[in-house]
Amino acid sequence: MSGRRQLFRGARLIDPESGRDGPGDLLVEGDRIVALGANLAGNGDAEIIDCGGLCLAPGLVDMRVQLREPGAEHMESVESGGHAAAAGGVTTMVALPNTEPPVDDVSVVEFLARRAREVKLAKIHSYAAATKGLNGRELTEIGLLAANGAVGFTDGVKAIADALVMRRVLAYARSFDQLIIQHPEEPSLGHAGEVTEGEIATRLGLAGITPMAEVIMIERDLRLVEITGARYHAAHVSTAEAVAAIRRAKAAGLPVTCDTAPPYFVLNETAIGDYRTFAKLSPPLRSEADRGAVVAGLADGTIDAIASDHAPWDQDSKRLPFSSASCGIVGLETLLPLALELYHGGHLALIDVLRRMTINPARILGLAVGRLASGAPADLLLFDPDRAWHIRPDEFRSKSKNAPFDGRPTRGQVMRTIVDGRTIFARDLSGGAPR
Amino acid sequence: MQPYAFRHRHLLGIEGLTSDDVDHVLDLADGYVELSRQPEKKRALLRGRTLINCFFENSTRTRTSFEVAGKRLGADVINMAVAVSAMRKGETLIDTAMTLNAMRPDVLVVRHPESGAVQLLSEKVDCAVINAGDGSHEHPTQALLDALTIRRRKGRLGGLTVAICGDILHSRVARSNIALLNVMGARVRVVAPRTLLPAEIERLGVEVFHDMTAGLKDVDIIMMLRLQLERMHGSFVPSTREYFHFFGLDYEKLKLAKPDALIMHPGPMNRGVEIGSEVADDIDRSLIRHQVEMGVAVRMACLEILGRDLGSDSNGPAIE
Numbered sequence: 179m180s181g182r183r184q185l186f187r188g189a190r191l192i193d194p195e196s197g198r199d200g201p202g203d204l205l206v207e208g209d210r211i212v213a214l215g216a217n218l219a220g221n222g223d224a225e226i227i228d229c230g231g232l233c234l235a236p237g238l239v240d241m242r243v244q245l246r247e248p249g250a251e252h253m254e255s256v257e258s259g260g261h262a263a264a265a266g267g268v269t270t271m272v273a274l275p276n277t278e279p280p281v282d283d284v285s286v287v288e289f290l291a292r293r294a295r296e297v298k299l300a301k302i303h304s305y306a307a308a309t310k311g312l313n314g315r316e317l318t319e320i321g322l323l324a325a326n327g328a329v330g331f332t333d334g335v336k337a338i339a340d341a342l343v344m345r346r347v348l349a350y351a352r353s354f355d356q357l358i359i360q361h362p363e364e365p366s367l368g369h370a371g372e373v374t375e376g377e378i379a380t381r382l383g384l385a386g387i388t389p390m391a392e393v394i395m396i397e398r399d400l401r402l403v404e405i406t407g408a409r410y411h412a413a414h415v416s417t418a419e420a421v422a423a424i425r426r427a428k429a430a431g432l433p434v435t436c437d438t439a440p441p442y443f444v445l446n447e448t449a450i451g452d453y454r455t456f457a458k459l460s461p462p463l464r465s466e467a468d469r470g471a472v473v474a475g476l477a478d479g480t481i482d483a484i485a486s487d488h489a490p491w492d493q494d495s496k497r498l499p500f501s502s503a504s505c506g507i508v509g510l511e512t513l514l515p516l517a518l519e520l521y522h523g524g525h526l527a528l529i530d531v532l533r534r535m536t537i538n539p540a541r542i543l544g545l546a547v548g549r550l551a552s553g554a555p556a557d558l559l560l561f562d563p564d565r566a567w568h569i570r571p572d573e574f575r576s577k578s579k580n581a582p583f584d585g586r587p588t589r590g591q592v593m594r595t596i597v598d599g600r601t602i603f604a605r606d607l608s609g610g611a612p613r
Numbered sequence: 614m615q616p617y618a619f620r621h622r623h624l625l626g627i628e629g630l631t632s633d634d635v636d637h638v639l640d641l642a643d644g645y646v647e648l649s650r651q652p653e654k655k656r657a658l659l660r661g662r663t664l665i666n667c668f669f670e671n672s673t674r675t676r677t678s679f680e681v682a683g684k685r686l687g688a689d690v691i692n693m694a695v696a697v698s699a700m701r702k703g704e705t706l707i708d709t710a711m712t713l714n715a716m717r718p719d720v721l722v723v724r725h726p727e728s729g730a731v732q733l734l735s736e737k738v739d740c741a742v743i744n745a746g747d748g749s750h751e752h753p754t755q756a757l758l759d760a761l762t763i764r765r766r767k768g769r770l771g772g773l774t775v776a777i778c779g780d781i782l783h784s785r786v787a788r789s790n791i792a793l794l795n796v797m798g799a800r801v802r803v804v805a806p807r808t809l810l811p812a813e814i815e816r817l818g819v820e821v822f823h824d825m826t827a828g829l830k831d832v833d834i835i836m837m838l839r840l841q842l843e844r845m846h847g848s849f850v851p852s853t854r855e856y857f858h859f860f861g862l863d864y865e866k867l868k869l870a871k872p873d874a875l876i877m878h879p880g881p882m883n884r885g886v887e888i889g890s891e892v893a894d895d896i897d898r899s900l901i902r903h904q905v906e907m908g909v910a911v912r913m914a915c916l917e918i919l920g921r922d923l924g925s926d927s928n929g930p931a932i933e
Contacts, residue, residue: 310851315848316848316851317808317848317849317850317851318851319851319852319854319855320851320855321851321855321858321859322854322855322858343848346808346848346849349806349807349808350806350807350808350850350851352807352823353806353807353808353823353824405812406807
């Protein structure tokens with residue numbers, strides 16, 4: 179009954195859950211990790227993979243990804259998104275429900291699970307909509323959706339704006355111990371704006387959103403979490419005030435977590451430069467002070483997770499006047515190198531950068547992945563933390579190329595990605611194109 | 614030993630009643646159950662008295678039940694349906710009360726969509742007032758008829774474990790039953806999704822459960838409440854399908870209760886929403902139709918108790 183054996187020899191094993199960081203071997207049998215340690219024997223029949231001292235870590239768990247299937251497969255499909263994830267070292271990703279139709283019905287959750295099984299690349303889980311049709315009014319079948327595989331509930335890139343609806347969503351989800359993920363932006367302060375208000379917005383003549391729109395929504399939600407006791411997660415936190423509010427809530431013992439995405443710690447609002455729509459995000463890029471606060475929030479653990487916030491858009495959605503352009507960037511294939519800037523910049527230890535993309539999101543989502551341990555799924559990432567390269571969006575496997583990082587020099591590259599013992603990506607270092 | 618006396622002029626709620634009060638009503642009602650099963654069902658106790666059913670909210674079964682009860686005791690029963698749209702708060706209600714009062718009824722049976730409205734009206738009239746349901750506050754005769762139903766089947770109320778399941782938030786039946794069962798020494802549980810539970814409900818003396826599996830374990834009585842579909846959909850619970858899956862009573866969930874657990878529902882039922890038809894119609898387990906029969910007897914008992922004092926009250930000087 180034992181499956182194929184693979185021995186990863188001579189690696190630097192990094193497991194944020196246990197704190198292990200040192201040289202060692204790792205033995206995989208079938209789809210499971212069966213042993214970790216020094217000088218493991220492969221028992222003859224095992225395939226030996228020489229890691230050459232590179233880092234072997236749990237595959238990345240990306241808790242915020244938009245796949246455009248069903249509905250807009252020309253921008254991204256489960257398959258193209260799966261290849262992008264594989265190239266990015268992501269072995270588990272969670273898709274937002276803002277598809278067409280939205281994931282507000284059990285049948286759509288099951289559809290996505292089936293597509294992921296057929297494609298057999300990275301593992302895909304879905305969030306389901308918190309409200310029907312993402313309309314912000316009526317609750318979805320949270321109990322049935324959770325029983326059929328939804329790992330959390332959110333209205334995706336829309337805030338759950340109405341306080342009473344949010345209260346009921348939280349209270350109802352609490353009955354089923356489900357996680358609610360908020361896009362934290364008070365829409366009445368944000369709907370006219372496309373950039374953070376301030377000098378740059380003023381000079382460009384763009385309608386600004388006050389950065390306080392984020393903390394206003396988070397503070398409101400935290401009060402509702404106090405009443406309901408529900409598990410709450412704030413997505414892509416981007417301002418100093420929001421980080422501070424969540425820090426206080428955690429100190430007070432509320433069941434609150436949050437993530438951020440690489441643009442919010444590697445870029446600031448100046449990246450929009452001369453109306454660069456590829457740098458148009460929701461929430462918008464912030465001031466340098468806010469960027470610094472996000473880095474500090476990551477360093478002290480206030481920000482639990484780093485997600486790619488992968489938002490694929492075709493050229494037609496981005497090659498538009500700034501205020502008409504869609505929000506978001508593709509992120510799966512740049513998640514690791516951009517996150518590693520925190521390590522190379524001396525802000526976080528390597529193991530702590532990885533912690534925010536492995537065991538932390540896995541725990542928030544209640545998924546049994548994100549760890550190197552005997553018996554755990556063999557979802558692995560082999561990477562070189564120092565290898566220098568330039569980001570080239572036209573080489574992305576994602577169907578969409580909307581990233582403001584073209585030509586950006588970066589360090590740290592995925593060498594091999596393994597899901598359930600299957601290699602789904604391996605970089606060809608002989609000079610040819612990666613297979 | 615002092616003879617028992619019911620010390621209230623009105624029956625506005627269970628809150629404030631003693632276990633002696635409840636026992637007394639139920640003892641009288643037992644007699645009226647027997648009477649109502651005779652071919653000749655009439656007593657002359659309230660002959661010459663006027664009972665006005667004053668319903669500011671639609672009702673068929675409660676109004677009819679009071680009408681039958683009043684007529685069996687010999688009273689003249691008048692049904693007055695007040696269009697809700699014509700009614701506003703405060704002064705208008707008081708004006709209506711004064712108008713009714715001028716007709717010199719002996720008993721007013723009042724239902725009103727707003728909590729506290731029946732008490733307000735009772736303060737403005739000279740006759741006895743029975744609350745037939747005010748908003749989400751109290752529905753005392755429903756709790757009494759439920760108690761009679763349980764007592765006749767189980768022989769007691771004290772020591773039983775009763776689970777009240779469903780829309781506790783909007784339910785006056787739940788509040789009256791919680792009060793009554795507590796005063797009689799039963800253990801009360803409420804089982805509902807958090808969106809259908811009012812804040813700090815545990816302070817009313819109940820154990821709170823959010824899933825039927827734990828909530829129904831080893832209970833003697835399961836009281837299902839009506840899900841008010843017209844205002845529920847999407848806002849308090851996502852769908853009737855999901856509600857039935859997690860909170861609807863079927864045999865699967867019934868198995869968790871004691872083997873001799875009995876099922877109640879104040880009606881009208883939404884079959885397939887809060888209760889499955891096969892469970893609702895199970896003659897060994899469901900008391901739902903008994904509840905309706907007990908309703909008439911309990912209301913006769915309430916009318917008798919309040920009617921005892923009418924003699925002194927109604928013999929005041931005539932107004933010119």
